[in-house]
Amino acid sequence: xxxxxxxxxxxPPLWRNPAIRGLIYQILxxxxxxAVGAFLxxxxxxxxxxxxxxxxxxxxxxxxxxxxxxxxxxxxPADTYARAFLVGLVNTLYVAGLGxxxxxxxxxVMGIGRLSSNWLVRKLAQTYVETFRNIPLLLQLFFWWGLxxxxxxxxxxxxxxxxDVFISNRxxxxxxxxxxxxxxxMAVAFCVGIVAAIGVSRWARRRxxxxxxxxxxxxxxxxxxxxxxxxxxxxxxxxxxxxxPELKGxxxxxxxxxxxxxxxxxxxxxxxxxxxTAEIVRAGILAVSWGQTEAGMALGLKxxxxxxxxxxxxxxxxxxxxxxxxxLSLTKNSSLAVAIGYPDLVSIANTAINQTGQAVxxxxxxxxxxxxxxxxxxxxxxxxxxxxALVER
Amino acid sequence: MTVTxxxxxxxxxxLGFASAAQAGxxxxxxxxxxxxxxxxxxxxxxxxxxDSQGHxxxxxxxVCRALSAAIFGAADxxxxxxxxxxxxxxxxxxxxxxxxSNNTTDTLxxxxxxxxxxxxxxxxxxxxxxxxxxxxVKSAKELSGATICVQPGTTTxxxxxxxxxANKMEFKPVVIEKLDExxxxxxSGRCDVFTGDSSALNANRLxxxxxxxxxxxxxxxxSKEPLAPVxxxxxxxxxxxxxxxxxxxxxxxxxxxxxxxxDDMLKSDDPNIKRxxxxxxxxxxxxxxxxxxxxxxxxxxxxxxxxxxxxxGKDTELKFDRGLNNLWTKGGLLYAMPIR
Numbered sequence: 001x002x003x004x005x006x007x008x009x010x011x012p013p014l015w016r017n018p019a020i021r022g023l024i025y026q027i028l029x030x031x032x033x034x035a036v037g038a039f040l041x042x043x044x045x046x047x048x049x050x051x052x053x054x055x056x057x058x059x060x061x062x063x064x065x066x067x068x069x070x071x072x073x074x075x076x077p078a079d080t081y082a083r084a085f086l087v088g089l090v091n092t093l094y095v096a097g098l099g100x101x102x103x104x105x106x107x108x109v110m111g112i113g114r115l116s117s118n119w120l121v122r123k124l125a126q127t128y129v130e131t132f133r134n135i136p137l138l139l140q141l142f143f144w145w146g147l148x149x150x151x152x153x154x155x156x157x158x159x160x161x162x163x164d165v166f167i168s169n170r171x172x173x174x175x176x177x178x179x180x181x182x183x184x185x186m187a188v189a190f191c192v193g194i195v196a197a198i199g200v201s202r203w204a205r206r207r208x209x210x211x212x213x214x215x216x217x218x219x220x221x222x223x224x225x226x227x228x229x230x231x232x233x234x235x236x237x238x239x240x241x242x243x244x245p246e247l248k249g250x251x252x253x254x255x256x257x258x259x260x261x262x263x264x265x266x267x268x269x270x271x272x273x274x275x276x277t278a279e280i281v282r283a284g285i286l287a288v289s290w291g292q293t294e295a296g297m298a299l300g301l302k303x304x305x306x307x308x309x310x311x312x313x314x315x316x317x318x319x320x321x322x323x324x325x326x327x328l329s330l331t332k333n334s335s336l337a338v339a340i341g342y343p344d345l346v347s348i349a350n351t352a353i354n355q356t357g358q359a360v361x362x363x364x365x366x367x368x369x370x371x372x373x374x375x376x377x378x379x380x381x382x383x384x385x386x387x388x389a390l391v392e393r
Numbered sequence: 394m395t396v397t398x399x400x401x402x403x404x405x406x407x408l409g410f411a412s413a414a415q416a417g418x419x420x421x422x423x424x425x426x427x428x429x430x431x432x433x434x435x436x437x438x439x440x441x442x443x444d445s446q447g448h449x450x451x452x453x454x455x456v457c458r459a460l461s462a463a464i465f466g467a468a469d470x471x472x473x474x475x476x477x478x479x480x481x482x483x484x485x486x487x488x489x490x491x492x493x494s495n496n497t498t499d500t501l502x503x504x505x506x507x508x509x510x511x512x513x514x515x516x517x518x519x520x521x522x523x524x525x526x527x528x529x530v531k532s533a534k535e536l537s538g539a540t541i542c543v544q545p546g547t548t549t550x551x552x553x554x555x556x557x558x559a560n561k562m563e564f565k566p567v568v569i570e571k572l573d574e575x576x577x578x579x580x581s582g583r584c585d586v587f588t589g590d591s592s593a594l595n596a597n598r599l600x601x602x603x604x605x606x607x608x609x610x611x612x613x614x615x616s617k618e619p620l621a622p623v624x625x626x627x628x629x630x631x632x633x634x635x636x637x638x639x640x641x642x643x644x645x646x647x648x649x650x651x652x653x654x655x656d657d658m659l660k661s662d663d664p665n666i667k668r669x670x671x672x673x674x675x676x677x678x679x680x681x682x683x684x685x686x687x688x689x690x691x692x693x694x695x696x697x698x699x700x701x702x703x704x705x706g707k708d709t710e711l712k713f714d715r716g717l718n719n720l721w722t723k724g725g726l727l728y729a730m731p732i733r
Contacts, residue, residue: 052626053486053508066545067554067566077554149583169582170540249538250528250585251565260583261567341569341578347545350479351568354546357507359483 044360059356060085066351068343070259081352088348089369095262095344096331096373099269103330104323106270107277114282125278133275138336140272145264145340152260155251164244166252171259173245173252182236189228196228197221261342265334273330280326284319285311316388324381328374335370345369419491419624419631420464420681428470431457432490435475435572437593438600439705439713440496449473452704453494456515456622456639459694460492463638463686468693477570479546482507485625492635493623496590498548503623512622512635513643515697517717517726519614520552521591523598526609528585533613537562542575542584544568549589552616576601590618596711634680641687643729644669645696647720652695655688669732676732687732697727 014020048055060082067077071087072094113125132140149169153159158168164175177183197220204215245255288311296306337344346366353362423429433441433453441451449471458468474490481495486508496518497503499511522541524530533556543550545568557564567584569575576597579587587594591610598605622639624632645651648666650658658666667673671684680686694700698720705713719725 048508050627051486051508052505054506065554066550067557067564069566069568077558146577146581149578149581154582250536251538251540253538259567338570339574341567341574343568347568347570350570351545351550354479354482355502355551357482357486357503359486 048360053357055358055360057361059352059358059361062356064352064355066355068348069341070262070343081356084348084352085345085365088343088345091343091348092331092334092337092345092369093373095265095269095337095342096334099266099273099330099334100327102266102270103273103277103326106274108281110274110278111281111285114278115285129275129278131275132271133279137268137272137333138339141264141268141336141340144267145260148260148264155247158247158252164242164255166245166247168252169260170251171257171263173255173257175242175244175254176256177239178241178243180236180239180241182233182239185232185236186229189232190225193225193228197224200224259342261337261340264340265337265342265344268336269330269333272333273326276326277323280319280322281315283322284315284317287318288314313388317385317390320381320385320388324378324385327377327381331373331377332370419628420634423464423491427465428472429457429461429464429492430472430474430490431460432474432476432481432484432493432495433457434495435477437496437572438596439709439711440593440596441473441475441494450704452516452700453496455694455700455704456494457492459642459690459700460635460638462689462693463634463641463682466683466685466689477546477572478544479570482509482546485509485623488625491624491631495623496593496620497623498618499621500548504626508626509623510626510632512624512632513639513729514619514621514726515639516592516620518590518592518618518620520549520588520616520618521594521614522611523579523587523589523594523608524585524611525582526607530611533611533615534560534562536564536586538564539585540565540567540583541586541588542567542569542579543588544572544575545570547589548616548618553588556615572597573601590620592705592713595713596705599710630681634682637676637680637732638686638690640729641669641690641732642694642697642700643720643727644732645687645691646698646727647722647729650691650696652691652693652699655691659688665732 015024045055061080063077064079064081064084065077066084068075068084068087070091072090073087075083075087110125110128113121114129116122116125148171152167152169155166155168155170158166158173160166162174166173200215200220201217204217208214243254243256245252245257247253292310292314293306296310301309334344335346338347338350341347349362349366353359356362431454433449433451436442437451439451441449441453444450454471454473457471457473461470462468464470474484476484476490476493476495478495481493481497482503484490485493496516497511499514503509504511522533522536524536530536537557537560541553541564543553543566550566550568553564553566567575567578569578576587578584580602587597589597591614594610598608598610602608622635624635648658648663648669650666650670655670659670659672661667661670661672664673668676670688671677671686674684677684677686683689695703701713701715701718702708705711706715715723715725717726719727721728
């Protein structure tokens with residue numbers, strides 16, 4: 001055979017083979033990283049032992065013995081450190097989740113506002129963005145917190161803008177409906193309504209594609225989402241017992257209270273992140289060429305339809321990836337809560353670290369939690385991004 | 394990212410890298426650096442606060458100055474590191490400071506699980522409650538339902554929860570790390586009550602309240618707060634030095650040795666004084682210090698009583714009573730071990 005006659009060059013030594021050399025480098029690199037990591041862990045453990053500092057996660061089962069100002073789940077100082085961490089995690093997720101929703105709404109409004117043809121709206125939106133984007137978040141938090149604390153009166157002189165709503169330097173206290181089985185079923189009805197509305201809109205789209213006939217999807221959806229819970233509410237005989245706040249001793253008892261710390265943190269996060277979101281939204285909309293809008297006009301689409309059907313789907317492709325970063329930074333910024341006394345994860349972990357002295361474990365837990373939250377947000381946003389991304393054929 | 398988190402992360406990393414050889418000789422390290430790194434509070438009038446020229450002064454500061462005098466023969470070889478209640482322990486564990494003179498309560502957990510050793514108590518305190526006069530509260534038992542400002546990472550935070558649990562009362566803590574922020578929150582009415590060591594409360598009231606007379610400190614003391622300097626566990630030599638530097642301050646007061654008369658006292662016939670001031674050598678060598686260690690302390694900083702009067706007591710605005718912080722011979726709890 002011909003190949004036999006060609007003298008193959010002598011095989012080069014292993015280290016001159018680029019593939020093998022690359023492999024060796026990679027193995028060496030990984031080994032070095034592992035070695036440094038192992039050294040750190042070993043040395044830390046050795047140092048902790050030598051200094052007689054307790055280590056391990058056993059402390060999580062011990063009684064925390066410190067109080068926490070606000071908690072969405074039941075907690076008392078007799079609960080464990082693990083429970084205290086959970087309270088902090090829930091508080092962090094609560095403020096971050098609410099913050100993300102509100103910052104998105106505010107940012108979208110402001111972003112569209114910056115492109116408004118109305119001079120006043122445009123300038124107001126611009127002023128907002130340029131002001132709040134350029135002041136450090138921590139300062140803004142102190143500002144809002146100080147404002148809420150200093151301006152509002154003491155509980156005994158609380159403002160009462162509406163019946164059963166009290167504003168004082170302890171926060172905003174308002175009446176909430178007393179627990180009733182009807183409310184649980186209303187929540188179920190609400191979810192059913194959402195699912196049904198999505199179903200209707202899919203059916204309507206298919207029908208339009210087939211027959212060209214349009215269906216008032218929007219109004220049907222609103223009807224389903226609001227109407228179903230309302231029907232349940234009425235079916236239960238409209239229970240309207242209120243849990244009213246009452247001034248008892250030092251403070252209001254009953255109702256629901258939003259503390260100045262929570263309000264300041266939420267306000268700060270929403271306004272700060274909203275300014276960045278506004279710029280992202282504006283960039284996204286501007287990225288869609290004007291020709292697309294003109295084409296929409298030529299087809300006779302109304303302005304709302306043009307935005308919804310032509311511009312927004314294309315703008316979202318530009319908007320979603322930077323929005324992911326924005327959501328991540330909002331979540332992580334919520335840890336600034338520690339400065340103004342809102343008991344978020346970091347604040348509670350700091351206390352736990354201090355009372356137990358187990359800084360390594362505490363910091364590791366904080367990092368693991370933020371990493372997990374961030375990866376989950378990233379993953380969700382990536383799924384959404386894939387859904388809105390340009391489908392190439 | 395907050396400062397605390399940085400400090401704690403940094404400390405955690407330091408624990409990873411700190412070399413194992415650093416164990417014993419804090420004294421060597423201090424001598425090599427030419428200064429003691431001393432962790433003090435971030436600013437409590439009378440205990441530790443920078444004056445108008447930026448020099449640190451106060452009771453906690455003088456403990457470190459006495460240590461510096463004993464080691465270096467000069468009271469100013471100290472680097473002051475202001476630490477919040479939350480930062481202080483990691484700072485000491487990681488070796489960022491050599492000693493905490495930070496109004497730290499001596500407790501079992503801290504002595505054992507945190508890996509510390511406590512020097513003798515320098516200030517006997519108890520936790521109290523400060524309230525605005527206009528609330529009309531007379532006793533801590535009336536505080537159910539109150540909103541209470543407290544600093545995190547303190548025994549105060551735990552005693553507070555214990556006290557309300559024991560008395561079946563409710564409270565809402567507002568936990569703020571920085572003392573200044575916590576006090577601002579209280580004085581602006583965010584909380585009904587501010588709680589802390591009663592001596593510090595009084596200092597805060599006098600130095601930071603818009604009008605000190607609008608606030609009172611309730612009579613109840615809900616805890617024992619023996620405040621002591623802290624060092625790392627495992628360096629017995631350093632621990633001994635700090636221990637005896639504190640005892641020397643107390644012993645000097647008992648023997649009537651003052652900043653003024655210490656030179657005359659060198660000629661004293663009392664064998665105890667001779668041993669302490671190094672006229673009869675031995676004590677300094679045993680500690681690994683100069684024989685003049687106690688002489689320098691007293692000459693440069695003063696005895697316990699002088700320090701107390703100068704920083705907290707009758708010579709100051711605070712006008713603290715000696716109370717428990719008096720010599721055992723005068724009805725207090727201060728009792729130095731024999732220097733021999």
